[in-house]
Amino acid sequence: MVSISFPADDFYNETKAKIFLQFYDQTAKVVLNQFMEATWNYVTNITRKNQEEMLHKDMERSQFMIYFGIRACLFKVAQFQDQDVKRMLRKLQNRQGGPAQGRAAGELEEVMATSRNKEELLWAWQGWRDAVGRQIRTTFEHYVELSNKAAQLNGYKDMGALWRSKYESDTLKQDLELFQELRPLYLNLHTYMHRALHRHYGPELIDLRGPIPAHLQGNMWAQSSVNILDLVLPFPKKIPEDVTKIMKGQHWKSEKMFADSEKFFTSLGLLPAPPSFWKKSMLTRPTDGREVECHTSAWNFYLDDDFRIKKCTEVTIEDLLSIFHEMSHIQYFLQYKNLSIIFCEGANPVFEEAVGSVITLSASSHKHLLNIGLLSLKHQDSGDEDQGPKPGAAARARWGQGSRAKLWEDPRGRLLTVLTLFPEDEKVFDGTIRKDIYNQEWWNLRLKYQGLCSPVPHSAEDFDPGAKFHISADVPYIW
Numbered sequence: 001m002v003s004i005s006f007p008a009d010d011f012y013n014e015t016k017a018k019i020f021l022q023f024y025d026q027t028a029k030v031v032l033n034q035f036m037e038a039t040w041n042y043v044t045n046i047t048r049k050n051q052e053e054m055l056h057k058d059m060e061r062s063q064f065m066i067y068f069g070i071r072a073c074l075f076k077v078a079q080f081q082d083q084d085v086k087r088m089l090r091k092l093q094n095r096q097g098g099p100a101q102g103r104a105a106g107e108l109e110e111v112m113a114t115s116r117n118k119e120e121l122l123w124a125w126q127g128w129r130d131a132v133g134r135q136i137r138t139t140f141e142h143y144v145e146l147s148n149k150a151a152q153l154n155g156y157k158d159m160g161a162l163w164r165s166k167y168e169s170d171t172l173k174q175d176l177e178l179f180q181e182l183r184p185l186y187l188n189l190h191t192y193m194h195r196a197l198h199r200h201y202g203p204e205l206i207d208l209r210g211p212i213p214a215h216l217q218g219n220m221w222a223q224s225s226v227n228i229l230d231l232v233l234p235f236p237k238k239i240p241e242d243v244t245k246i247m248k249g250q251h252w253k254s255e256k257m258f259a260d261s262e263k264f265f266t267s268l269g270l271l272p273a274p275p276s277f278w279k280k281s282m283l284t285r286p287t288d289g290r291e292v293e294c295h296t297s298a299w300n301f302y303l304d305d306d307f308r309i310k311k312c313t314e315v316t317i318e319d320l321l322s323i324f325h326e327m328s329h330i331q332y333f334l335q336y337k338n339l340s341i342i343f344c345e346g347a348n349p350v351f352e353e354a355v356g357s358v359i360t361l362s363a364s365s366h367k368h369l370l371n372i373g374l375l376s377l378k379h380q381d382s383g384d385e386d387q388g389p390k391p392g393a394a395a396r397a398r399w400g401q402g403s404r405a406k407l408w409e410d411p412r413g414r415l416l417t418v419l420t421l422f423p424e425d426e427k428v429f430d431g432t433i434r435k436d437i438y439n440q441e442w443w444n445l446r447l448k449y450q451g452l453c454s455p456v457p458h459s460a461e462d463f464d465p466g467a468k469f470h471i472s473a474d475v476p477y478i479w
């Protein structure tokens, strides 16, 4: 157990703060490393014993963070000169254990992705919202109150203000308005989708002058339309090149997929993954009978150049691109590893994922796929790529397989952002959005930013935002 004694006020001066931070840096490395190691051992070998060990280390880590978090609050940061010291203390004050993340909805998601039957789609869409959203409405109201209390104890007006503080930007709201620059493109895509869905589902379901019902885009949250490319891809008679088939034909192995990704980074003058990465990572599903958790992730062990990826790689183009994404995390870990452990994370909550997205987009470019022999010039139509309105086979192959498909994703994060972040706009945490209109406001925002509507009337009894993982699991999210 941790016991804390509080010395006199003048003890907490700037010199002491620097010593305190140094001490934190050294000890946190060990504590976090042990926690990561125990978690890794569990997810790559699921046994009762490993689970107990992980939970034990998790508790140690929580106590450790609480201990340092409370102490960090005692320093009178406002009078300090050193900006880094101030920033580190502020970050430490906000640091908590971090929520455990989980996933559900599996089978219903599958229905949303594959069914083209409007009744079945509505059944899955509505079923998920009844089972999850509605059920947590009152809990969510309570959560808002408790979150605000916690934020106020940390010196913030409400939890929204605490979340915004992580971006360390006085112009966050204006920064997010960059979305407006993309809006014309989004509107074009929206109109195109609208027409394609109208073609398939007919005028009784799709009103071309109204919004798109939210259950038809192949995704439970209408946040991506990749799964309905068969309905919307232009020139349906032209079959896109099947890159996965090409990979299999060329006898690609998971080793080659990772090696190619490594080559991509080093060719840009970036860092190679250290030898231990190749030794300690789990790059394919083990064949020794161990039960493992296959969810793809990149891991920082905070000690001795120890960075790993856990992935049950299959030879597909999706997995190849996902490897580039994960290797971007490894690259980012490598780039910041010499900083204080307090700074060993993305520059703000979205930056690290953004790096991964940029690299993946680049890796999936026509030029790169051509370079690594996964697309052939003979499939490239005249007028392909950048010129001409007609996408050629190569461009269509990529569209169909995940890169440009990114464009089909909706600005859902924008929605959650508005709900939680903006003091001037409608807001949840400061109470501007009252709890009896949570759901109504949610749909107002979905209409405004996504051009979507609920397929059936929903009332204040429903709580549709709660059907999205990040809202029910307390994960602030701009994207």
Ligand SMILES: [Zn+2]
Binding pocket: 325, 329, 352, 353, 356
């Ligand atoms: Zn990622």
